[in-house]
Amino acid sequence: xxxxxxxxxxxxxxxxxxxxxxxxxxxxxxxxxxxxxxxxxxxxxxxxxxxxxxxxxxxxxxxxxxxxxxxxxxxxxxxxxxxxxxxxxxxxxxxxxxxxxxxxxxxxxxxxxxxxxxxxxxxxxxxxxxxxxxxxxxxxxxxxxxxxxxxxxxxxxxxxxxxxxxxxxxxxxxxxxxxxxxxxxxxxxxxxxxxxxxxxxxxxxxxxxxxxxxxxxx
Numbered sequence: 001x002x003x004x005x006x007x008x009x010x011x012x013x014x015x016x017x018x019x020x021x022x023x024x025x026x027x028x029x030x031x032x033x034x035x036x037x038x039x040x041x042x043x044x045x046x047x048x049x050x051x052x053x054x055x056x057x058x059x060x061x062x063x064x065x066x067x068x069x070x071x072x073x074x075x076x077x078x079x080x081x082x083x084x085x086x087x088x089x090x091x092x093x094x095x096x097x098x099x100x101x102x103x104x105x106x107x108x109x110x111x112x113x114x115x116x117x118x119x120x121x122x123x124x125x126x127x128x129x130x131x132x133x134x135x136x137x138x139x140x141x142x143x144x145x146x147x148x149x150x151x152x153x154x155x156x157x158x159x160x161x162x163x164x165x166x167x168x169x170x171x172x173x174x175x176x177x178x179x180x181x182x183x184x185x186x187x188x189x190x191x192x193x194x195x196x197x198x199x200x201x202x203x204x205x206x207x208x209x210x211x212x213x214x215x216x217x218x
Contacts, residue, residue: 014192014213018108021191023201029205029211030187034073034111037189041104053101054080062178064091070074070102071128077112079120080129083176092117098182105171113184120179128179130171138166141176188216 001009019040027033039111041049055065066088072079078100082088093099100113120128129140141162142155149155184205191199198218203211 002156011200012070014108016106018192018194021189021199021201023199023213026189026201026213028213030184030189031073031075033189034187035108037104037111038073038102041107041109044104044106046104046106047104049104052080052179053103054088054092055099055101056088057093057095057097058087059094060097064088071179077115077118077180077181079128079179081125081177081179083140083143083145083174084119084178085143085176088146089176089178092180098180100182110188110190110192112186112190113182114186115182115184118183120181125177125179126173128133129174129177134163134166134170137170137172137174138162140177141165143174143176147202 038049050070051067052070053065054068055063057063064087066083068080068088070078071081084090084093093202096117098117100111102109102111104110119125129137138159139162142158145159184203186202186204188200188202193199196218200216200218202214202216204214206212
């Protein structure tokens with residue numbers, strides 16, 4: 001057995017007491033439950049609970065996934081941001097559908113979201129970017145996300161110049177910075193159970209725009 005396999009097989013999941021979840025008590029819409037689970041994850045000490053997996057597909061239908069940060073979750077949907085010129089930006093322009101996945105192992109919980117993706121206004125993108133740190137602005141000013149890089153030195157030089165600009169011009173625009181909103185068609189809440197009697201509650205939006213709830217086998 002290799003070191004990799006020994007390490008892999010040594011791992012356990014949810015080596016802690018997990019919270020209970022009664023799906024009968026769930027609200028009629030998914031957003032309030034997401035807010036409750038998110039704040040509970042923060043209170044439980046979950047590391048970076050605002051990070052999520054974002055899955056998209058390119059123009060040929062090939063799937064792609066990466067980790068991004070949640071910027072908001074409101075009545076419009078789940079918000080994240082990126083450059084329109086990045087790989088994810090180009091993919092969303094060609095196929096404006098996405099899936100999101102949150103995993104909070106400290107409580108054995110997952111949330112999965114699928115839906116159509118829209119973009120916010122340029123004003124919203126500007127406000128989103130400038131509400132963040134100087135480092136975030138500097139990274140956005142570098143731009144060129146997902147392009148081929150010839151060397152780490154080139155990145156270091158571009159980053160240094162962007163930091164100087166971000167500090168000197170805290171209101172500097174990043175024209176390709178875009179706010180994306182996933183308008184949910186399905187939202188699934190997964191509560192893990194030590195005896196593998198996991199609870200899966202799925203919300204689905206009907207043609208009339210209402211939410212219906214259903215349990216799924218684990």
